[in-house]
Amino acid sequence: MSENEERTTYYSSMIRGIERTAIVVRYVIAIMLGALCLLLYAEHSVTHIIIAAAALISHNIFAHWALATGREGFFASFLNFAVYLIEISVVVVLTGIDSHSPAFVLYIIFLVGFISYRRNARTIMLASLACSASLGVAALFIYSIERIQHLDNHAETPVEFLFKFSSILIAGWFVANVSQLLRASEHRSIHQAQRLAASENSLRAILNHAAGPILVFDERGIVIEVNDSACAYLGRQRDGIVGQKITNFLFDDGTMEEKYDELIAMGEYQGKQVFVGPDGEEKTVNIVMRYFQSGDTKTYVASGYDITAQKELQEASRHASLHLERLNSELRHVNELRSGFIAGISKKLRSPLSASLGFCEMLLQEELGDLTDEQRTAVTTCRRGVLRAFRVIDEALNIPHGKSKRPR
Secondary structure (H helix, E strand, O other): OOHHHHHHHHHHHHHHHHHHHHHHHHHHHHHHHHHHHHHOOOOOOHHHHHHHHHHHHHHHHHHHHHHHOOOHHHHHOHHHHHHHHHHHHHHHHHHOOOOOOOOOHHHHHHHHHHOOOOOOHHHHHHHHHHHHHHHHHHHHHHHHHHHHOOOOOOOOOHHHHHHHHHHHHHHHHHHHHHHHHHHHHHHHHHHHHHHHHHHHHHHHHHHHHOOOOEEEEOOOOEEEEEOHHHHHHHOOOHHHOOOOEHHHOEOOOOOHHHHHHHHHHHOEEEEEEEEEOOOOOEEEEEEEEEEEEEOOEEEEEEEEEEOHHHHHHHHHHHHHHHHHHHHHHHHHHHHHHHHHHHHHHHHHHHHHHHHHHHHHHHHHOOOOOOOOHHHHHHHHHHHHHHHHHHHHHHHHOOOOOOOOOOOO
16 A cells, blocks of 8 residues: 555544544534523524524534445535535624634634644645634624614624634644644654565565474564464464464473573574474474564564474384394394204205215125116116205205215
């Protein structure tokens, strides 16, 4: 919103409030006039009271119409100014303008109230001239009526009239100067508010561009600011975080006081912290907390980096290592059983095979008698089978070829 738009909105809101108050005041005055007419009946004042009440009610009708139709611009228009001026002039005419009547003060009150509608010194001075002219017209009207009716109400002297006339002009000049000061002050206030809003927007943009969650809290631990990453991380809207205690979102393992003590003593705390979501889900972050002091006020900033996935990966790796170690242990046990089983089988097979191979060797060397060609062929085939069995046993026991203890 631009500066002009903010000023217009501010003035419109203030004028609406003033006009609503003025409506109530006019109704109260009209009721009082009606009561005066009934209780203090005086024939010569009935007409004046009716005219004054009619003017007040007519003005209220216009004000109600403007508020109901959304035409607030009517209140700052020349027409509304003219209505007020005529209304005051009617009161001045009805009450008189002699030294005993203070009705001219209504013009000064009107100028003071006019500062809420206009902040331009030139416009206010023109309004004071219009009020002074209205006073003069009212005085001429009263004088003419008195001359026609041949009345002598001890009209005020020219000096008294000049005093009232100049009082309105001086009040207008004073109000014009005050309006200039107010306008400059409002301009500075709006400019400072815009700068503050721009600074807050820049800070929010910086916070929201941070990848990790950031929470800002005061000395009581109440969160006063939070970025979008923290909202997404905690699974809550900003309104559900700001104004809450930061401990509502942290898992307290009994060391929170120690962390705060370290934060105050060192000005910084770094470590792991568990954040708790709305559904009780726990997320681990590497958190950095710092505090900044401005006068007597301390502000704490906690920023974190999510290590939940990293921690889960480390935990999974630890479980995998334990599982692998258990499998290796079981595998070694199986190998030991296998080696023992094969060694036992080999030992039990080697003895009969060695005996068979020895008898084959003795037969082939004809130590037990001569062999026919068919017998030699059969014994040779048997010997090859026994040697093949020894080779299979050596391969099962991973014995290199040529180092077997089988008989030659």
